[in-house]
Amino acid sequence: LPVNSRCRPRTVVRSSNSNDRQTLFNRIAPVYDNLNDLLSLGQHRIWKNMAVSWSGAKTGDYVLDLCCGSGDLAFLLSERVGSIGKVMGLDFSCEQLAVASSRQNLRARSCYKCIEWIEGDATDLPFDDCKFDAITMGYGLRNVVDRHRAMREMYRVLKPGSRVSILDFNKSNQSVTAFMQDWMIDNVVVPVATVYGLAKEYEYLKYSINGYLTGEELETLALEAGFSSARHYEISGGFMGNLVAVR
Numbered sequence: 001l002p003v004n005s006r007c008r009p010r011t012v013v014r015s016s017n018s019n020d021r022q023t024l025f026n027r028i029a030p031v032y033d034n035l036n037d038l039l040s041l042g043q044h045r046i047w048k049n050m051a052v053s054w055s056g057a058k059t060g061d062y063v064l065d066l067c068c069g070s071g072d073l074a075f076l077l078s079e080r081v082g083s084i085g086k087v088m089g090l091d092f093s094c095e096q097l098a099v100a101s102s103r104q105n106l107r108a109r110s111c112y113k114c115i116e117w118i119e120g121d122a123t124d125l126p127f128d129d130c131k132f133d134a135i136t137m138g139y140g141l142r143n144v145v146d147r148h149r150a151m152r153e154m155y156r157v158l159k160p161g162s163r164v165s166i167l168d169f170n171k172s173n174q175s176v177t178a179f180m181q182d183w184m185i186d187n188v189v190v191p192v193a194t195v196y197g198l199a200k201e202y203e204y205l206k207y208s209i210n211g212y213l214t215g216e217e218l219e220t221l222a223l224e225a226g227f228s229s230a231r232h233y234e235i236s237g238g239f240m241g242n243l244v245a246v247r
């Protein structure tokens with residue numbers, strides 16, 4: 001559904017878990033970008049650049065940013081594919097997509113005009129098979145309820161030989177890293193979010209990371225979905241990680 005209606009979430013049958021997450025990201029949309037910059041000291045932009053580089057997107061490509069949110073990776077992709085390429089940004093949060101569309105309208109570079117925002121579900125993509133030259137997913141897979149189905153959908157819509165690049169928090173096997181990640185969320189992230197009345201939304205972060213997959217499990221998930229190869233790279237001292245899989 002093109003983003004033209006002012007945030008009337010589509011009535012789609014979803015699990016309550018998925019509806020709760022949609023509501024969460026609609027609620028944090030107004031402050032999401034600013035809190036990411038503040039809480040990561042701007043580092044998240046570096047991590048997102050790395051994810052886009054790993055996707056292999058190049059001039060003229062037709063690419064997809066899944067769970068695009070406010071559009072950070074979609075904008076980076078558009079700079080790579082240029083105005084002769086095309087970027088589809090898909091998300092099920094209409095408030096996040098409204099922020100993305102507003103940001104797009106404020107940007108002058110011609111490449112940003114090649115981005116189209118689609119309200120949809122990562123587990124049921126409105127695209128034909130073998131369409132995309134690259135797919136990115138920044139901090140999305142951890143938030144998708146049916147990750148297996150989302151991975152199979154990415155495989156389905158990707159061209160053979162093309163890549164998906166999935167950036168997220170790293171569920172570390174190192175107890176020190178896991179402890180520090182939890183400590184930062186408990187003692188920095190949530191207290192700051194509390195100032196904005198979003199304590200519960202940011203407490204979800206710790207819960208979702210603890211329920212996420214390790215790098216090795218993510219590689220297995222991609223191979224089980226049909227990808228021919230998959231590698232998970234830990235970045236930023238193991239706080240973050242990026243899965244690169246080739247169809």
Ligand SMILES: C/C(=C\Cc1cc(O)c2ccccc2c1O)CCC[C@H](C)CCC[C@H](C)CCCC(C)C
Pocket residue numbers: 028035036037039040041043044139142143181184185189201202204205208236239
């Ligand atoms: C861009 C980042 C997170 C996006 C994000 C993902 C989610 O699943 C959320 C769920 C609920 C609320 C918010 C989010 C959300 O923002 C990563 C950077 C932003 C983080 C909020 C900050 C995390 C801090 C790290 C634990 C430590 C960073 C250390 C760094 C070297 C300074």
Ligand SMILES: C[S@@+](CC[C@H](N)C(=O)[O-])C[C@H]1O[C@@H](n2cnc3c(N)ncnc32)[C@H](O)[C@@H]1O
Pocket residue numbers: 018021022025026066067068069070071072073090091092093096120121122123137138139140143144145
């Ligand atoms: C943490 S945000 C990431 C946004 C952006 N990719 C970034 O890196 O900043 C996660 C996004 O995933 C979206 N999302 C979660 N589950 C989804 C699903 N099943 N289908 C589509 N979008 C989903 C949320 O609405 C939210 O915008």
